[in-house]
Amino acid sequence: MTVAARQYGPAVLMTADAVGGVWSYAATLCAALPGIRFVLAVTGPPPGNSRRKSIEQLGNVTLELGPYLLEWMEGAAAELAPSRDWLARLARHRSVDLIHVNGYAHAALDVGVPVLAVAHSDVLSWWAAVHRGPAPARWETYRQEVVTGLHAADRIVAPTGAVRGDLQQHYGIDPRRIEIIPNGIDLNAHAPRPKRPVILAAGRVWDQAKNLVLLDGIAPDLAWPIEIAGDARHPESGTTDLPRVRLLGRLGAAAMARHLGEAAIFAAPARYEPFGLGILEAAAAGCALVLGDIASLRENWDGAALFADPDDREAWRASLSLLIANESARDRLAKAARERAERFTAVGMAERYAALYRDLVRQPAGRAAT
Secondary structure: OOOOOOOOOOEEEEEEOOOOOHHHHHHHHHHHOOOOEEEEEEOOOOOOHHHHHHHHOOOOEEEEEOOOOOOOOOOHHHHHHHHHHHHHHHHHHOOOOEEEEOOOHHHOOOOOOOEEEEOOOOHHHHHHHHHOOOOOHHHHHHHHHHHHHHHHOOEEEEOOHHHHHHHHHHHOOOHHHEEEOOOOEOHHHOOOOOOEEEEEEEOOOOOOOOOOHHHHHHHHHOOOOEEEEOOOEOOOOOEOOOOOOEEEEOOOHHHHHHHHHHEEEEEEOOOOOOOOHHHHHHHHOOOEEEEEOOHHHHHHHOOOOEEEOOOOHHHHHHHHHHHHHOHHHHHHHHHHHHHHHOOOEHHHHHHHHHHHHHHHHHOOOOOOOO
16 A cells, blocks of 8 residues: 655655564555655664565665664664764765654754654653653663754654653653654555454563563463464563463564454553554454553553553453453454554555655754754
């Protein structure tokens, strides 16, 4: 599904990584805007072969890989200057019209073109949600880099109002500077299938914010098995084991769509989830949703899901058991979730970004910090 371009749009240097949902977001946006030439600059752990091939099949995208740590990784501060230099060289060499940074620190570039910073997640908000308190002092350099990048950006986008509030609370950014553009997917790529009696979850198994250990803890008490798709190996440390559930590992797009299409229930007990692309895909696939009761998920799914406190195992056991035992409730929630998913399409997202890109290239770069 693409947005037809009336004329060839601007050339965009976009940063990305292959660790979380930013990759899917970036790939979807590039595919939905074939009239725009993208240079996709990837740092952190390199994408696998299947991901590289899927990007290389897009005729409007050039893939560039940089040997630099992501800004939240240990030791990343020492690599910010060389990684900014790398991006500046790419911007000049590829003659781009604007830079779209899916992060923060790299928005502080002075290359004579406008810079858009898109917020997907951040460490201080993650820490507050997971640990129920402020991040320790060792994250002060990171905080300063985020503030510098956001003030340097010409425009800022967040996928939810909850993320906009996080940027105001933790980094002092004026919310009036932040435009909300929800993420989107190709709904047709996630069609419902005949359902199996299984509870599916997905996400980085090692990420405490995903809170998937909760599902492992209650799995023996449920009548249906739990399957979890996602990477169990942390990019900087060891592997997380959840022995009471079936770990599927990281799945390709087609396999993930098949598992979602067949799962009757999708569970996401997240403590922190700025948007939740996996939840959106599950909704499009006709899963009944049970979600962590947090602001961002209420914002998107209130009235189309069951909610439970991420720290209340008994509430999760009861909610999942209720749906397992009640087919009509599952069907009702699945229908509501699929209808709600129609608000979050790739076409709708792409149209908003295309308009923003056009607006940015018409204005002078280098908005003064406020």
